[in-house]
Amino acid sequence: MMKSTGVVRKVDELGRIVLPIELRRNLDIEIKDPVEIYVDGDMIILKKYQASCLFCGNAKDNVIYKNKHICPNCLEELKKQ
Numbered sequence: 001m002m003k004s005t006g007v008v009r010k011v012d013e014l015g016r017i018v019l020p021i022e023l024r025r026n027l028d029i030e031i032k033d034p035v036e037i038y039v040d041g042d043m044i045i046l047k048k049y050q051a052s053c054l055f056c057g058n059a060k061d062n063v064i065y066k067n068k069h070i071c072p073n074c075l076e077e078l079k080k081q
């Protein structure tokens with residue numbers, strides 16, 4: 001469900017918007033974290049970016065191995081081989 005935070009921010013000369021600190025804390029977004037931009041009609045949606053598993057596309061609890069994201073399931077399968 002989409003809900004308004006009640007926060008209104010102005011876009012600056014370079015097109016930047018500051019994400020309120022409370023929001024960043026709540027969503028665990030740290031400085032330099034990647035944020036993915038979605039568009040839905042006239043809405044711009046920001047989502048904390050989580051790279052998906054190289055093999056199955058899962059985006060949860062992935063580990064990084066040699067710069068590739070792998071989910072725990074696929075990692076287990078690889079270990080068995």
Ligand SMILES: [Zn+2]
Binds near residue numbers: 055071073074
């Ligand atoms: Zn996987």
